[in-house]
Amino acid sequence: MSRRLLRLGVRVHPDKAAFRVHDRGADPTGLQAPPLPQPGELLTVGYDQMWVGSLQDDVEVTVLLEEWDAEPPPGPGSWEHEASGELYLRGAVAVSTVTGEPVLHGVRLLGGVGRYRMRIRAQHREAIARLYDQLLDRFRDGFSAEFQAALRELQGVEHYLIQLWPSRGAQRPVSEAALALSGSFPPAPAGLPVPDQTGPLPSLPETEPAGPPDGPPADAPDR
Numbered sequence: 001m002s003r004r005l006l007r008l009g010v011r012v013h014p015d016k017a018a019f020r021v022h023d024r025g026a027d028p029t030g031l032q033a034p035p036l037p038q039p040g041e042l043l044t045v046g047y048d049q050m051w052v053g054s055l056q057d058d059v060e061v062t063v064l065l066e067e068w069d070a071e072p073p074p075g076p077g078s079w080e081h082e083a084s085g086e087l088y089l090r091g092a093v094a095v096s097t098v099t100g101e102p103v104l105h106g107v108r109l110l111g112g113v114g115r116y117r118m119r120i121r122a123q124h125r126e127a128i129a130r131l132y133d134q135l136l137d138r139f140r141d142g143f144s145a146e147f148q149a150a151l152r153e154l155q156g157v158e159h160y161l162i163q164l165w166p167s168r169g170a171q172r173p174v175s176e177a178a179l180a181l182s183g184s185f186p187p188a189p190a191g192l193p194v195p196d197q198t199g200p201l202p203s204l205p206e207t208e209p210a211g212p213p214d215g216p217p218a219d220a221p222d223r
Contacts, residue, residue, distance in 0.1 A: 002070035002165070005110045009064045011156055014054040016098040019063070021118070021162060022049030023089045024106040028096075036098070043120055045085035052120060052160055055129035059151070061158040063095060067109055068165040071117070079121035079161065086167050088115050093164065111166045121161040128158040 012019045018036055020028060026049040027033060034046035037053030044051045054061060066072070091113045092106040109116075131154055139147040 002068050002072050004068050006067035010103050011060045012063050012103050013060050014057050017054045017057040018051045018098050020096045024092050024094050042081050043083040048088045055125045056132050059132050060155045062156045064161045066163045072163050079123050081122040084119045086117055115167045116164045117167040119163045123159040124157055
């Protein structure tokens with residue numbers, strides 16, 4: 001039976017509608033780097049890094065990262081999208097934005113150096129993109145308190161579950177002693193409470209129909 005060795009959750013701002021999961025030394029501009037996902041595409045995979053695609057670039061998403069010692073079971077709950085791939089990781093995995101901002105600088109993997117299978121599942125991609133478009137339609141002032149309050153309701157609802165495990169027997173086996181000592185590793189950044197499955201979508205606040213504008217409309221925030 002497979003065992004889960006690591007589990008944490010972080011928030012990511014998907015600038016340019018994507019984020020990167022990678023080896024700490026991976027170069028996003030190198031020859032082995034994959035292209036950014038096309039619109040609607042969930043995953044593009046290279047040698048030691050991959051891009052995970054969202055359908056919007058303004059609302060934070062929740063990324064759940066799990067390391068297993070073998071292929072994990074299906075688990076509870078249903079996910080709307082799923083893709084898989086394989087990466088070479090040098091004993092750690094990192095998460096960054098498209099603009100290079102590190103979200104996780106590098107989480108040490110108990111499985112060591114080698115190739116890892118990765119399964120990526122996504123939930124609420126289309127719904128959050130649609131709800132954010134509705135926000136832009138309902139609120140003329142994207143900097144108003146009402147707009148910002150409604151936007152906060154959407155933050156983190158879009159979920160991505162990333163599970164990784166050794167793809168071959170080249171990695172050293174993880175002993176019970178090593179697992180017990182995992183707390184002595186450098187601490188990971190403060191994570192979020194990690195649910196077993198994603199929750200319901202928020203409902204957007206109702207707004208009164210706006211009358212004719214007195215002047216030119218205020219600019220909405222950049223999409």
